[in-house]
Amino acid sequence: RVLAEDSSEAPDDDTAGSELRATLAGLNQAEQQAALLTLVRSEAAQALGHSGTAEITAAKPFKDLGFDSLTAVDLRNRLAAATGVRLPATLVFDHPNPQQLAVRLHEQLGKDGKGGLADVLDIRRELTRIGEALDGTAQDERAREDIADHLRDLLAKLGTAERDTATHLDAATDDEIFDYIDRDLGVS
Structure with missing residues (x-):
């Protein structure tokens, strides 16, 4: 029932995710992926009430970590606030482990229509070349x-x-x- 009530969530203000985008813009693709995986693991630990990320490994399925519909929505809200990207409530079920979710976030940040990360990186490279x-x-x-x-x-x-x-x-x-x-x- 919770999943049906709200299919996507994104912060209302345009500054959401700007700090993350600035950080990611200064990193190469592998570093960006690692930073997003760290973000997913950290937010997943918070959503589950864990004090650290030791149990939240890259390949461990969210369902095995104890995620249910409520914690899935909590994680989605946390990641939407951190990234400024609209995310579906089914995010954890569509991308069943932190690694897959981090890859999805990287893709979404590159094409989210808000001056996506890929656009920013392309413009920065072009300005450097100029x-x-x-x-x-x-x-x-x-x-x-x-x-x-x-x-x-x-x-x-x-x-x-x-x-x-x-x-x-x-x-x-x-x-x-x-x-x-x-x-x-x-x-x-």
């Missing part, structure tokens, strides 16, 4: 300015462009300065 290509090139002042303008446009599209306060301060009105202090510096 940065390496720019090293020692673009000696022409005009070419450098053109590249800088294009990068500013891209940052603006992401909504993360920062204002160059030294350049704009003289031209800013009092209202713009106060708005900058309130919005960008978080001072009220």
Whole structure:
């Protein structure tokens, strides 16, 4: 009955899972898998009320660990909160051991439509490649300015462009300065 009442769960705020994503983005695929397996084992131990993860091995089936529908939903909720990914209540039954569940989470983080891990890694690699290509090139002042303008446009599209306060301060009105202090510096 519990499984039928709620088929999927995801946190309501967009920041759920952002810390995990940031951590995973700095790791290679094997390290990501290991980190997700550690997460699954830790959350499974918590859901079962265990003080540690010793009994929660990678290949041991959840059913042999004592999971029932209530603890399965608890684990699903814990993992949804940690990852920011929508997960079905049947997660533990669909992926019967921690290793399989960690693989599923890795796949889901890569394609969840929230700037998935795979997208972030691809963009990071591409930016690194561009940065390496720019090293020692673009000696022409005009070419450098053109590249800088294009990068500013891209940052603006992401909504993360920062204002160059030294350049704009003289031209800013009092209202713009106060708005900058309130919005960008978080001072009220």
